[in-house]
Amino acid sequence: MIDLLLLGTGAMVPLPNRWLSCLLVRAGGSLILFDCGEGTQVVWRRFGWGFKRLAAICLTHQHADHVAGLPGLLHTVSNAGRTEPLDIFGPTGTAAVIAGLRVIAPVLPFDVRVHELEPGASFALPDGLRGNVVAGAHSIPVLAYRVERPRAPAFDPAAARALGVPTSAWSALQHGEPVAFEGRQVRPEDVLGLPRQGVAFAFVTDTRPVPAHLDVANGVDLLICEGTYGPSAKIETAIRNGHMTFAEAATIARDADAGELWLTHFGTGMPRPDEFIGEATAVFPRTRIGRTGLAASLTFAHGLEELDPVGG
Amino acid sequence: MIDLLLLGTGAMVPLPNRWLSCLLVRAGGSLILFDCGEGTQVVWRRFGWGFKRLAAICLTHQHADHVAGLPGLLHTVSNAGRTEPLDIFGPTGTAAVIAGLRVIAPVLPFDVRVHELEPGASFALPDGLRGNVVAGAHSIPVLAYRVERPRAPAFDPAAARALGVPTSAWSALQHGEPVAFEGRQVRPEDVLGLPRQGVAFAFVTDTRPVPAHLDVANGVDLLICEGTYGPSAKIETAIRNGHMTFAEAATIARDADAGELWLTHFGTGMPRPDEFIGEATAVFPRTRIGRTGLAASLTFAHGLEELDPVGG
Numbered sequence: 001m002i003d004l005l006l007l008g009t010g011a012m013v014p015l016p017n018r019w020l021s022c023l024l025v026r027a028g029g030s031l032i033l034f035d036c037g038e039g040t041q042v043v044w045r046r047f048g049w050g051f052k053r054l055a056a057i058c059l060t061h062q063h064a065d066h067v068a069g070l071p072g073l074l075h076t077v078s079n080a081g082r083t084e085p086l087d088i089f090g091p092t093g094t095a096a097v098i099a100g101l102r103v104i105a106p107v108l109p110f111d112v113r114v115h116e117l118e119p120g121a122s123f124a125l126p127d128g129l130r131g132n133v134v135a136g137a138h139s140i141p142v143l144a145y146r147v148e149r150p151r152a153p154a155f156d157p158a159a160a161r162a163l164g165v166p167t168s169a170w171s172a173l174q175h176g177e178p179v180a181f182e183g184r185q186v187r188p189e190d191v192l193g194l195p196r197q198g199v200a201f202a203f204v205t206d207t208r209p210v211p212a213h214l215d216v217a218n219g220v221d222l223l224i225c226e227g228t229y230g231p232s233a234k235i236e237t238a239i240r241n242g243h244m245t246f247a248e249a250a251t252i253a254r255d256a257d258a259g260e261l262w263l264t265h266f267g268t269g270m271p272r273p274d275e276f277i278g279e280a281t282a283v284f285p286r287t288r289i290g291r292t293g294l295a296a297s298l299t300f301a302h303g304l305e306e307l308d309p310v311g312g
Numbered sequence: 313m314i315d316l317l318l319l320g321t322g323a324m325v326p327l328p329n330r331w332l333s334c335l336l337v338r339a340g341g342s343l344i345l346f347d348c349g350e351g352t353q354v355v356w357r358r359f360g361w362g363f364k365r366l367a368a369i370c371l372t373h374q375h376a377d378h379v380a381g382l383p384g385l386l387h388t389v390s391n392a393g394r395t396e397p398l399d400i401f402g403p404t405g406t407a408a409v410i411a412g413l414r415v416i417a418p419v420l421p422f423d424v425r426v427h428e429l430e431p432g433a434s435f436a437l438p439d440g441l442r443g444n445v446v447a448g449a450h451s452i453p454v455l456a457y458r459v460e461r462p463r464a465p466a467f468d469p470a471a472a473r474a475l476g477v478p479t480s481a482w483s484a485l486q487h488g489e490p491v492a493f494e495g496r497q498v499r500p501e502d503v504l505g506l507p508r509q510g511v512a513f514a515f516v517t518d519t520r521p522v523p524a525h526l527d528v529a530n531g532v533d534l535l536i537c538e539g540t541y542g543p544s545a546k547i548e549t550a551i552r553n554g555h556m557t558f559a560e561a562a563t564i565a566r567d568a569d570a571g572e573l574w575l576t577h578f579g580t581g582m583p584r585p586d587e588f589i590g591e592a593t594a595v596f597p598r599t600r601i602g603r604t605g606l607a608a609s610l611t612f613a614h615g616l617e618e619l620d621p622v623g624g
Contacts, residue, residue: 013384013387013391016354038351041350042351064383064417067416071376072349072377079324079325100413100415100416101415103408104413
């Protein structure tokens with residue numbers, strides 16, 4: 001299961017009624033944060049997910065509205081009692097930004113390990129999740145993230161019995177290891193079915209649409225994508241500022257065959273983004289306007305299900 | 313006139329219902345901010361005082377809960393159109409902290425001029441205000457601030473007429489300049505009355521009480537002082553953490569003959585600071601529990617008057 005919670009949906013500056021765009025993810029015993037603008041820890045506290053289990057932070061880029069909340073958050077994670085390392089992923093230049101911001105968080109009871117990712121990189125996230133990044137197109141380097149929980153092929157007990165595999169060896173085969181018994185060898189593929197679809201989401205913000213977004217969003221259960229501008233008439237402003245319109249985000253969702261689209265990162269000039277949802281749903285009907293507290297679970301059994309964001 | 317607005321009253325971490333301790337001051341056409349924790353710009357926006365006129369920031373010390381909001385605020389001041397320089401005052405080490413935090417605000421349309429103040433320093437603030445600092449006692453260097461608007465002595469027209477001073481020369485004398493006419497010289501003190509009381513406030517936080525606090529708070533119209541702990545029984549915790557109890561803050565107000573005391577910087581373990589106001593009023597009756605939006609004006613004519621914080 002992967003739980004996703006939108007903490008904020010704003011662009012550029014935090015507003016009294018709109019926190020900056022970021023996403024909190026819960027997987028197993030760990031939390032993973034995507035972007036961390038000023039005030040992230042404040043709105044986070046509303047939902048009771050705790051801070052101690054924050055194991056990884058994935059940064060799309062280094063503009064202040066996506067990273068300025070980091071030093072305060074690191075202190076709060078420290079106050080919550082974390083001692084295990086915390087991994088921070090981001091594009092080239094992330095290490096220098098973290099070093100600068102840590103001028104006010106120089107001593108922490110846990111290691112902060114910074115990983116600068118090249119576009120195309122694949123990396124391990126907590127609880128067996130896999131991350132992948134591609135480059136976007138913005139005024140500075142930006143990454144779009146895909147996060148996936150792969151699903152093992154089903155084990156076929158009938159096939160195992162037919163091959164005479166003792167039940168004590170089933171677990172190894174289920175985990176992909178060959179086993180030898182009575183002078184014979186049985187390979188995992190002899191007793192496993194076809195590959196099965198895992199669950200996945202993508203987080204795409206502060207970028208013009210690029211072809212690689214179809215890769216990160218390909219077949220995801222949920223695409224969370226910026227829609228800085230609602231009206232398609234704002235396309236020239238979007239191009240000039242390295243952002244997207246609602247319709248452009250919806251086009252990625254449609255062309256990548258995403259399950260659902262949540263729009264976020266709304267421009268400060270758009271107090272009521274819901275007024276423009278038609279611009280997106282005309283292209284991709286399964287679109288929702290993001291809001292603080294919008295949450296969902298991704299499960300193998302049921303795909304995407306809405307989630308009560310409080311507690312857990 | 314000096315207008316003062318408490319933006320937040322919290323210590324250590326910003327909470328959903330309590331912004332971090334900081335004070336916004338308006339004098340003439342300029343704004344001056346005292347401390348800038350994470351989220352300061354968010355709550356600031358509620359009151360409609362604008363950002364462009366922010367001319368100075370006074371920092372007590374460099375702990376994250378007092379400075380983490382700076383880079384985001386600098387961007388917002390930039391977006392508001394400021395091009396005039398912005399002065400940042402603080403203790404030794406401030407320049408390095410600003411340099412670190414500006415990793416995410418490297419290019420601004422205005423100069424940021426950092427001034428590291430030695431304890432005892434006097435410095436000019438916008439609109440003719442004078443600042444003074446003394447050292448407190450905390451885990452790192454901390455400054456307590458006094459800000460004063462001096463008041464010129466009253467001009468005595470009868471004395472000027474008796475000396476035969478032409479009215480065209482009155483203004484120069486009022487401004488403290490000697491004038492010469494008809495072969496004679498008249499000095500300002502010949503036509504000015506006794507010195508008159510100005511208005512002043514002090515901002516004291518993140519410190520144990522020290523004797524120098526009686527100097528910064530001496531006779532101020534308003535002392536804004538930390539009260540991290542309400543109950544006097546918490547004195548040992550206060551000593552250990554370099555903070556004060558309500559009663560200790562009230563003792564400074566009483567001994568310095570302050571006009572009024574506003575308590576702020578409430579510990580996270582004290583959700584209802586008003587429950588402990590008796591600890592302060594037993595020592596100094598004119599005490600108020602700070603809250604976001606508590607505001608006052610200091611005027612020569614009326615001293616301290618409560619102020620509607622919105623707009624202006």
